[in-house]
Amino acid sequence: METLLTPAFVTALLFGAVTAGVPLLLAGLGEQVSEKAGVLNIGIEGMMLAGAYAGFVAAYYSGSFLAGFVAGGLGGAGVAALMALFCVRLGMNQIVIGIALTLGAEGLTALLHHFQFSRSYPRLDAAPALALPGLAEIPIVGPALFSHHWLVYLAVLLVPLLAWVFRRTHLGLNLEAAGQMPAALDAAGIGVLATRTFAVLATGFLAGMGGAYMANVGAGLFVPFMTGGAGFMGIVLAMLARGRPSWVLVGSIVFGLSLSLTTAFQVAGVNVPTDVVQMLPFLMVMLMLVLFARHSGLPPALGLPYVRGSR
């Protein structure tokens, strides 16, 4: 326990929680946009992976983390465009297409990595940190919570921004209507397909940024299949959040902290089997599902293609 209590270790623990939580936050917020509009975006794992690959390639060749994150977002949006084409425009099954896109992205990025990087495994330098004046100097928690790459702050700022968009803007109302009662939206003269397409593309962009963060900041490199189910965790968080971005933030923090705690318990010598310790993040999610899933309040039109005039 003596080791656990060192300031450096506690700082590393909290820092790790933030690093692990940010990709989930971006993916969860993205999924929330999509689900609000009535599209169950199962392909978000593939969007994250495409974003991770594209983001790493851009950051590695340009030397710019900004370019990496933009490319990551575009990579995710690229996969999302396929989702929009097949599911929104052509009305195909969202679950089947989502799984297919994830598998396709896994295969394609693994193949590209094989030809490009499998003999060299290039790695980026440490991501530049933006220390928030005053806050970053707070002992222990300062460097852990207030000295991160700017994308972390942007991800957190997205939470109130999205909440405002959902509640106070026409765009938010359109998204909500596309998921709740698409025929009414159509009757009001707003294109349901256009609204859903926008939502899916936005989801892809955010998920891609999350993947790029995981590759460029979290790992500092790209390896095949590296998202390891983070996209699916994002779907769970979005469903549990019941349309509230702040709940996605809470869920991401809980999951990130749980992941970090698994190491802390091991290092501290807590007398429970390691396997049990490592179940902690998933137990937390299951607990949240049991407690809140009954009231998840999913949009009635979620997963259903919209065809004008159909009943």
Place this chain on the structure above:
Amino acid sequence: MKTNKRQLLGLAAGALALGLNVGIGAASAAEVTKIAVMVPEQGTDFGWNQQGVDAARIVAERFGLEFVPAEGLGYGDVRPTLRELADEGASLIIAHASGYNTAAPEIAVEKNVAVAIVDAPGSIKPGLVADYTLSGHQGAYLGGHLAATMSRTGTVGIVVSGEPPSWNSQSAAFALGAKAAKADIKIVYAVIGPAAYGDAAGGRRVTEQVIAAGADIVFGQGNGSSFGMIQAVETTKAVDGGKAWFIDVIGDKSTIDKGHLLSSVLWNMVPVYTAMVNDLKAGTFGTKAYTIGLADNSVALLKTKYIPQDIWDGIWGMRQQIIDGSLKVEEIYDAQAVRALMTSVSAQE
């Protein structure tokens, strides 16, 4: 005449049967024509997957066999791949992942094809299933000795991507070697996840925390996740403000090192696969365990320029002691027993 015809027919049938028998016998002795290897990730990871694929390729070339690599298969159900390889005429399928050791013996029986599996010595079946639960524990012991000798902080770390027997025995040997060098050395042990072999971000996060807990030398065992560990070592300073070091396993990452690779416990699987092919030819496949060790250089500790010569000389002397048997390195495969050796993780009751 009838009798003569019958006798002739009988003689011909007997000769045919004898000829077939001889032919079949000769065929079974020389029927090793194609060798296949299955790995969960790409065979370019400078580690477990690459060593398996490269070794199988070398052995195939050495024996003049057709070589079929099946890479990036993941950790799911590989039965379809096994069946396909068997149907394509593979004489030996090397199922190079502990996750394959349930499916491969099943298909061996179903398709009557020889398979080699890892981490399941209880599953061997003469003529069909061989196990090669390899352990570089002798090399890991030397690595632990090296780490404890060179550690500035008095704390070394072990980060693993899972707890398969091969990793466990090396973790244990590393801890034993470190304690042999310095009785009061602290060892921080952390598992990234139940099977986090490709979790590079997790590897980096956990390694950073282990370094923050005081370790300045980290012994890392993972596949894709080991690149995350290396990234952590390259971008994180030790608690004393100095450089953190990495000791790798199985492969040699010197060519992609940025100045933090202290050493590696190298494995060479060519002798093992060679023995398998010889056993197939001799009809003794699946009757014995295959091992690797320092004596035939199938296990070795990588010498880098960062290891001072006097320390290396000491390590080399210890290597000789292990080879001649005057120094025994205990083989510990059980995860609970491994944790009992660590300073940071106590044994489970």
